[in-house]
Amino acid sequence: MSHQDISAFRTDLLDAGYVADAELGSALWLVSKLERPLLLEGDAGVGKTEIAKALSKVLDTQLIRLQCYEGLDVSSAVYEWNYQHQLLAIRSQESGANSDGAIFDPKFLLERPLLAAIRSNKAPVLLIDEIDRADEEFEAFLLEVLSDFQVSIPELGTIEAKSRPRVILTSNGTRQLSDALRRRCLYHYVDYPTFDKELKILQTRLPDVSAALARQIVGFVQDLRKVDLVKRPGIAETLDWAAALLQFGLDKLDADPEVLRSTLVCLLKTREDSERLEDFELERLVARAV
Amino acid sequence: MSDLVEIVDPQIPDNLSQRLLGFVHQTRANGFRVGVSEQLLVQSSIALIDPFSERELRSLLRLVLCSEKRDWNRFDELFDSYWHSERSRRQVKTAGGSGNALKLVSEKSGESNRTASSSNQGDANEGSGEAEGAGEGYQEGASRSTSIEKVDFGSITDPEEMRRVEILVERMAIDMRRRSSRRKKVSKKRGAVDLRRTLRRSLATGGEPINLLRKQVRKRQPRLLLILDVSRSMSMYSFLLLRFARGLARCFRDVAVFAFHTQIVPITDALRQTSLARVRNSLSMLGSGWSGGTRIGDSLNQFNERYGNWVNSRTLTCVVSDGYDTGSADELEHAMRQLKQRGRNLLWINPLWQREGYSPEAKGMRVAMEYADQVAGAHNLETLRALVPHFTRLA
Numbered sequence: 001m002s003h004q005d006i007s008a009f010r011t012d013l014l015d016a017g018y019v020a021d022a023e024l025g026s027a028l029w030l031v032s033k034l035e036r037p038l039l040l041e042g043d044a045g046v047g048k049t050e051i052a053k054a055l056s057k058v059l060d061t062q063l064i065r066l067q068c069y070e071g072l073d074v075s076s077a078v079y080e081w082n083y084q085h086q087l088l089a090i091r092s093q094e095s096g097a098n099s100d101g102a103i104f105d106p107k108f109l110l111e112r113p114l115l116a117a118i119r120s121n122k123a124p125v126l127l128i129d130e131i132d133r134a135d136e137e138f139e140a141f142l143l144e145v146l147s148d149f150q151v152s153i154p155e156l157g158t159i160e161a162k163s164r165p166r167v168i169l170t171s172n173g174t175r176q177l178s179d180a181l182r183r184r185c186l187y188h189y190v191d192y193p194t195f196d197k198e199l200k201i202l203q204t205r206l207p208d209v210s211a212a213l214a215r216q217i218v219g220f221v222q223d224l225r226k227v228d229l230v231k232r233p234g235i236a237e238t239l240d241w242a243a244a245l246l247q248f249g250l251d252k253l254d255a256d257p258e259v260l261r262s263t264l265v266c267l268l269k270t271r272e273d274s275e276r277l278e279d280f281e282l283e284r285l286v287a288r289a290v
Numbered sequence: 291m292s293d294l295v296e297i298v299d300p301q302i303p304d305n306l307s308q309r310l311l312g313f314v315h316q317t318r319a320n321g322f323r324v325g326v327s328e329q330l331l332v333q334s335s336i337a338l339i340d341p342f343s344e345r346e347l348r349s350l351l352r353l354v355l356c357s358e359k360r361d362w363n364r365f366d367e368l369f370d371s372y373w374h375s376e377r378s379r380r381q382v383k384t385a386g387g388s389g390n391a392l393k394l395v396s397e398k399s400g401e402s403n404r405t406a407s408s409s410n411q412g413d414a415n416e417g418s419g420e421a422e423g424a425g426e427g428y429q430e431g432a433s434r435s436t437s438i439e440k441v442d443f444g445s446i447t448d449p450e451e452m453r454r455v456e457i458l459v460e461r462m463a464i465d466m467r468r469r470s471s472r473r474k475k476v477s478k479k480r481g482a483v484d485l486r487r488t489l490r491r492s493l494a495t496g497g498e499p500i501n502l503l504r505k506q507v508r509k510r511q512p513r514l515l516l517i518l519d520v521s522r523s524m525s526m527y528s529f530l531l532l533r534f535a536r537g538l539a540r541c542f543r544d545v546a547v548f549a550f551h552t553q554i555v556p557i558t559d560a561l562r563q564t565s566l567a568r569v570r571n572s573l574s575m576l577g578s579g580w581s582g583g584t585r586i587g588d589s590l591n592q593f594n595e596r597y598g599n600w601v602n603s604r605t606l607t608c609v610v611s612d613g614y615d616t617g618s619a620d621e622l623e624h625a626m627r628q629l630k631q632r633g634r635n636l637l638w639i640n641p642l643w644q645r646e647g648y649s650p651e652a653k654g655m656r657v658a659m660e661y662a663d664q665v666a667g668a669h670n671l672e673t674l675r676a677l678v679p680h681f682t683r684l685a
Contacts, residue, residue, distance in 0.1 A: 026346060030350060080486075
């Protein structure tokens with residue numbers, strides 16, 4: 001029974017434009033059943049953020065995104081009082097226009113992603129993106145929110161979740177995450193896709209690319225990832241490149257070496273990498289792919 | 291064993307439950323972060339899937355029991371060795387991957403390893419509670435501090451004494467944690483206006499925000515980058531400095547450690563291993579290069595190319611090397627310039643620096659002196675202790 005559930009779920013994901021392998025498909029299915037956060041790790045550009053977007057589409061619910069950065073604090077992640085509004089309210093109270101004394105009223109509260117996720121009526125998908133960029137202090141605070149799904153606002157009291165958000169955290173591994181956070185989460189490592197999977201993704205996203213060219217593109221990128229590069233191209237780069245080739249009207253990779261070279265800006269994102277990929281190396285890769 | 295609870299779901303056959311419990315223990319014995327809550331989650335979620343489908347069982351257990359990439363990569367091996375091994379099918383408790391390429395540790399053999407190694411003179415207190423051993427050594431060392439403080443690390447020959455020094459060195463690094471976590475107070479004169487506090491305070495003045503309160507970005511521990519030279523000329527000091535690095539790695543939350551001789555190798559994860567024997571094992575990947583020739587410039591350039599992006603404006607970069615370079619000085623100069631530009635502070639530790647009769651004649655050292663913000667020594671405990679302020683400064 002459950003097996004059918006999982007494959008139906010994978011089909012839904014595919015309809016939402018996301019190609020999930022069996023492993024990830026069942027992981028996401030379990031996340032929605034177990035009500036535990038899912039920690040996704042993997043190199044940049046392997047489609048971690050897309051997973052959350054697809055999940056919210058499948059579950060037909062809102063996606064709330066919290067982008068983490070160094071120095072992220074409670075006032076930009078959870079809530080903030082609307083001070084300007086409060087000051088005006090104080091003024092108007094002084095002139096006697098309004099005798100309602102409370103300035104710490106929910107109507108002066110600015111919702112930030114975490115509070116929004118907790119207060120929404122239908123369980124949203126909460127994407128906490130690049131958690132490794134946030135400070136350790138914030139990570140500790142997040143642990144509290146993720147275990148109880150409640151937020152304390154001193155002036156108002158504790159706000160409990162109306163529905164449990166489905167939480168997806170992503171990390172690029174720029175910093176070690178704490179054991180406590182890891183233990184609280186289910187874990188999935190997102191690797192670069194296999195040839196078949198990447199081909200499927202390309203064909204799902206860009207149906208205009210001919211089957212032959214798609215195979216060449218994917219073959220080329222798969223080989224390129226094996227070259228010693230500073231920044232290996234992810235799926236997003238493959239899609240960009242395919243779109244660029246489409247724009248130039250190339251139907252074969254070896255049709256026009258010069259145009260091909262100029263489109264490589266989509267794949268190679270550092271100066272070292274584009275210098276490293278010399279012409280003969282490029283020719284070799286093209287020859288292999290074709 | 292006793293802290294893992296057995297929960298028997300009536301829906302699940304008894305022996306499966308037992309087998310699952312055994313597998314959870316097995317993963318824990320192999321260093322997975324698995325506690326009671328994961329155990330409970332496995333037992334309660336097993337009903338969601340078809341437990342007799344290997345694929346589903348595998349992906350559920352992987353999802354719940356793994357918590358980092360290392361676990362992720364080892365999981366299949368563990369899973370197969372547990373569920374497919376003939377021997378383990380008969381007896382849960384002794385389930386272990388004997389004759390396995392990865393040398394998976396089963397609980398029992400792990401135990402016997404430990405007893406074996408504690409009878410072994412070399413790493414006596416590494417396997418069993420290292421903290422205890424360290425504490426003991428620390429006290430003992432303190433009472434003998436005057437004599438041991440100035441002894442050159444290179445001249446210690448007694449292995450007992452060496453061990454005591456190693457423990458002291460690591461302790462010293464760990465002690466920095468307490469000092470560096472002290473925060474500076476929030477300034478009242480500089481920084482952006484803190485509206486929340488200002489408004490709260492203004493209630494006392496009838497809603498008129500007369501006193502503006504400000505908040506300043508808190509000073510925090512910098513990011514630490516340690517690059518250790520493990521070539522032959524450093525061999526007298528490198529294992530000791532490795533201990534120091536391990537201590538530092540524990541007290542810096544944001545840290546990366548690399549070792550080089552002719553190539554740069556990341557060793558942060560290796561240093562995080564609990565037992566020092568394992569640390570040494572992991573470091574054996576440095577292989578023949580350990581204590582071989584040195585190419586400082588080359589290695590640092592490699593670092594800049596591959597991992598350079600990790601260095602940011604909050605990074606304290608610390609290179610530990612004696613500056614004896616068989617490569618060219620130009621290479622080193624190029625590397626040092628980049629390291630200095632990228633990071634906040636560049637500290638060069640040369641173990642020989644304050645040794646009597648040392649003069650920096652190696653050309654590598656000349657370049658280092660030109661680019662480093664500070665050069666410091668580390669040949670005995672006293673000089674090592676003098677390094678502490680460098681590492682406790684906030685950024």
